[in-house]
Amino acid sequence: MSTSNLKGRKIAVLATDGFEQSELTEPKRLLEEAGAQVTVIAPGDAQQITGWNKKDWGEKVDVDQSLDQAQADGFDALVLPGGVMNPDKLRQLPAAVGFVKAFGDAGKPIAAICHGPWTLINAGLVNGHRVTSWPSLRKDLENAGADWEDSEVVTDGQLITSRKPDDIPAFVDAVIRKLAA
Template sequence: MADLSNMRVLMLATDGFEEAELFDPRQALLDAGVQVTLASIKTDPIQGVVNDDEKGKTITPDLTLDAVDTQDFDALVLPGGVGNPDKMRLQERALEIVEEFMDDDKIVAAICHAPWLLVEADVVDGRQVTSWPSVRTDLENAGADVVDEQVVVDDNLITSRKPDDIPAFNKAIIEALTQVASTND
């Protein structure tokens, strides 16, 4: 396996993130040697949820959205939950971050409800994606080709449906980072 210690991943989240969709990919990336940075609206601890209805763990972001320089990162990971992407897609800087990663052809990975950010940033037209069922019409209306699969990789864009798919989602992200790392060597 390639050395991923120089790879840097940015995660965006705020209150209402699905606990497993932030903590599990984050841990898989850390275990692979990747440097992970969490950005949010503020640097106060953010509240996770479990199945969108009970409080989960909290985590303290490393920096605010306004402090993010996308040139410092190789990939962007967007956890779901209903409240998290719904709040995040109202943040102009969050949408700019998604657009910058896509414009630079960097890895963008979104799970569950997180593709709402992709819709709002207008980056899914003509792309094959998947998501939580209630987000699929929004994706189709934005021009995406929506399929019902554990994980969909369309060039630099990785999407996944739900917490049960996290192992496949993590594997796809790490494989994509491995490809980038091997081309940088």
């Protein structure tokens, strides 16, 4: 794991109910340990969102900012946790897709794990990029013009993608390296 100092770096984590527990809480913890300020952003006016922990509902996580108040220009990078429910809900919300697209348009790093790349598809950001994801998204990503590969982490330009919770150390390390560059 990189030990780079991310002091002063601001990272947005966009999620809603049903995010894969470890794919939000562990990157958040590791990025904060590296010195970053991590802001959990969610649609609506929820004070907390509830994770999905493998096979059942998990812990609640505090929401720091509502999506309607969040601006991509206030952050250095975006993290999109997976789980099935979370990205499936987000990719149907124009405000969430617009928020992700704003990071893309600004050339800022976007890190998506597991099913998180679904939202990248809807934001029009995967065409011509190498990516990875949970295996069931492979065809969706290829149909959107991505070159999918089965690797623990893939960095292509501003996009950083990983497959599953086991990949979190490599995923976060790639985010840290990208922000420290």
